[in-house]
Amino acid sequence: MRWIPIFMLVFILFLPTPVIADDITITYDQVLIGDNHIFWYGQGELISEAGNDFFFDYGESEILTTSSSAKAVGLDDSKIHFSSSNDVFEANFLSSMPETFGTGIFKVYTIKVELPEVNEEKKVQIKIEDAGKIIVSNVDIISSKTDGQYLILNFETKNRDMEITYITKPTFKLFSILLATALFSLLFLILILIRRIDILEGIKMNVNDFKKAAIFESRMNKDNYELSLDLFKLKLYNLLEISGNRFYLRIPFWLFYCFIFIVLLCSFFRSMTYPVEDIWNMLNRGRIVIFFFVSVLALLSLILIASIRTDRDASIVFGLIGGCLVGIILSHFGSIAVILSLTTALLIYFLSMAALNKNLAEV
Known part of the structure; x- marks a missing residue:
């Protein structure tokens, strides 16, 4: 039975190791301005299992709040250096508004976002109100479903630049x-x-x-254009006929x-x-x-x-x-x-x- 410990060791070595990834959710809601519906800024949330001494790179996003026992100890461009003790890091942020092309109902929207990150791996969920069809995207969408007024897209990526082009349900x-x-x-x-x-x-x-x-009948004369009305046909005599005890409608x-x-x-x-x-x-x-x-x-x-x-x-x-x-x-x-x-x-x-x-x- 000496082979059992060896087998267990090999089994453990080849077990898939869990990948630490950021969970990101961004919601795009419509707002009514005058008579026009436009998409507002993306309302985002990031949740990550951060280790000791990590960087939070918020990119082009606007940070609203962070929730963690981690302490910010430095800032380098768009990177915030945190000191932590294996805590869950959460951040709420705003991403840019979707770009719009077209007029009236014939509009195409494009979401261009530099995703914030703590870890390179990212599990992303995008929720778009009133979205009808995705035309093109630079990410491989794993699943999509409709929940109420929202189209929900799920994908995983290591890239930070996300671009999704879509049209609304009415369009x-x-x-x-x-x-x-x-x-x-x-x-x-x-x-x-x-x-x-x-x-x-x-x-x-x-x-x-x-x-x-x-x-109506018309003809061209030498010095005028003649238009005449056939009163016989106007009475529809040729369409209606009574013969004996029968009534005919032609x-x-x-x-x-x-x-x-x-x-x-x-x-x-x-x-x-x-x-x-x-x-x-x-x-x-x-x-x-x-x-x-x-x-x-x-x-x-x-x-x-x-x-x-x-x-x-x-x-x-x-x-x-x-x-x-x-x-x-x-x-x-x-x-x-x-x-x-x-x-x-x-x-x-x-x-x-x-x-x-x-x-x-x-x-």
Whole structure:
């Protein structure tokens, strides 16, 4: 059994030794100045297991308080020399405000901090109020979670210079909505190019129908421009007819598509504004961008509807439009929105095809 002490010695030698590290927490809160929300100075706390005779390097931070039995015995630039007897050292400090780029709601924030330190190893937690998405950082974030109004980031580092760029929740929501709308617009445009022959035929038919139903006529004379009103068509006599015991209502294609366009405008507008209705008054220029994308998407959808020739075409087009609406509303949920959008499109397609097949079978 003489090998047991040797084994125990080797085991002890290879046990991982605990690393003494600073625990740093910095919280960034928003404050309301006038009608604008801005981020305040970072409110930081450092806790460290300090040994005898240590230095506290506060860097560019503003020290508020320190709590320890350690005694300050010297100052060298941003380093305070403490004399201690294995005590826990605590310090509260303020770090710089996040830098801001952009205007209105289209703002990007960057946190640039020289972390205070006692030890080289640092376990850092950053809490940012109303943060929506981290764009880039020079640290490897171990975990991130949302707790109430705060986005909480955790990482470990030996570097003192920390830089994190992020956008707020309202900006992230608006960006997600616009990105989803742009992607669906691109998809619809590709489908329109593929079905361009059917779409052109449908447009020609609707233009001819519009000319027949138009109540205004115009022509250029030698010395004037003549505009006339067709009172016969104004009475809509050609749209309404009573024959025997039947009443007929004929809706021109152009009027039908105008109605569909209005419905699409309302539907897409609601889907794009619903996720940001709580910040609608803050959007300013963002409203113009939303109106533009709503109009483009509604027009592309109308063109797709005009290209419908079969029941299968109708199932595909309305499935895509339904999936588009769901995708835009849930766009800020990321991959979940993609899954639900695709599921909605497929569900509309298969249910409509099943209903059509059932009707045909009954006939």
